[in-house]
Amino acid sequence: MKRFKQFVTATLATSVLATGCEGGGLFSSVSEQQEIQIGSQAHAELIAETPLFQDPTVNAYVGQIGLELVAKSGRPNLRHQFFVLDTAEINAFAIPGGYVYVTTALIKNMSTRAELAGVMGHEVGHISAYHGAEAIQTNLGLSILSGIFLGEGEAAEVLNFVVGSYLNTAHSQDQELEADELGVQYASAAGYNPWGLVDFFGFIGDLSGTSDPISDFLSSHPAPSERISESSAQIQKLGITKDDPKYEYQDNQFLQIRDIVIAGSAN
Numbered sequence: 001m002k003r004f005k006q007f008v009t010a011t012l013a014t015s016v017l018a019t020g021c022e023g024g025g026l027f028s029s030v031s032e033q034q035e036i037q038i039g040s041q042a043h044a045e046l047i048a049e050t051p052l053f054q055d056p057t058v059n060a061y062v063g064q065i066g067l068e069l070v071a072k073s074g075r076p077n078l079r080h081q082f083f084v085l086d087t088a089e090i091n092a093f094a095i096p097g098g099y100v101y102v103t104t105a106l107i108k109n110m111s112t113r114a115e116l117a118g119v120m121g122h123e124v125g126h127i128s129a130y131h132g133a134e135a136i137q138t139n140l141g142l143s144i145l146s147g148i149f150l151g152e153g154e155a156a157e158v159l160n161f162v163v164g165s166y167l168n169t170a171h172s173q174d175q176e177l178e179a180d181e182l183g184v185q186y187a188s189a190a191g192y193n194p195w196g197l198v199d200f201f202g203f204i205g206d207l208s209g210t211s212d213p214i215s216d217f218l219s220s221h222p223a224p225s226e227r228i229s230e231s232s233a234q235i236q237k238l239g240i241t242k243d244d245p246k247y248e249y250q251d252n253q254f255l256q257i258r259d260i261v262i263a264g265s266a267n
């Protein structure tokens with residue numbers, strides 16, 4: 001996602017604003033409407049830089065899993081939207097306001113429906129836990145946010161700054177572990193075998209890490225081994241085994257979806 005990052009950097013460089021105060025811990029004062037407004041702008045900038053993978057069968061498949069997870073999430077009434085980005089980077093991420101992304105490279109490197117559901121559950125978890133909203137608040141402080149939405153100052157420029165700041169902020173280790181926990185919770189509640197998420201941690205453990213903050217699953221922390229042990233302990237506590245017939249691991253369609261992605265992706 002290098003091109004997108006270049007945009008973000010440019011946005012930051014041209015901003016005349018500086019953060020004057022710290023707003024940590026005040027995230028609840030970012031309203032849902034504000035979160036959606038920020039997410040909407042970030043989404044527009046994102047898809048202007050990185051093409052969407054436009055296949056109705058793939059999009060419907062991903063979207064259906066997403067809606068099943070949202071129904072079991074902490075914010076079932078927030079409208080979530082799920083997108084497939086056509087990029088060679090193996091990645092999944094969420095931005096404030098209910099926008100969730102997986103990449104074609106991610107799908108190509110997965111083997112099961114449960115793996116995809118687990119990763120998407122993790123991203124829905126970031127939204128349910130307000131991690132994006134918290135990052136925005138921390139970066140900018142309440143006074144600047146108020147300025148945007150009360151019409152003070154250069155609203156568009158401030159909004160650009162908010163989006164840029166957010167996208168340059170990696171989630172903390174605690175937030176990642178919380179999203180893992182929520183991912184296991186939502187996936188299993190939706191009927192997916194949560195061991196799929198552990199499978200994916202095993203896969204990324206074999207890849208070299210990167211510090212790119214928007215490379216959610218490839219960020220340098222927490223270590224995949226820690227995520228595997230934490231999630232495994234949680235799933236064992238739930239009493240779910242890998243071959244538990246009550247939880248779906250694979251379906252007939254996943255490999256077909258993956259084939260469509262492999263055939264149609266420009267990367």
Ligand SMILES: [Zn+2]
Nearest residue numbers: 171176179216
């Ligand atoms: Zn994450």
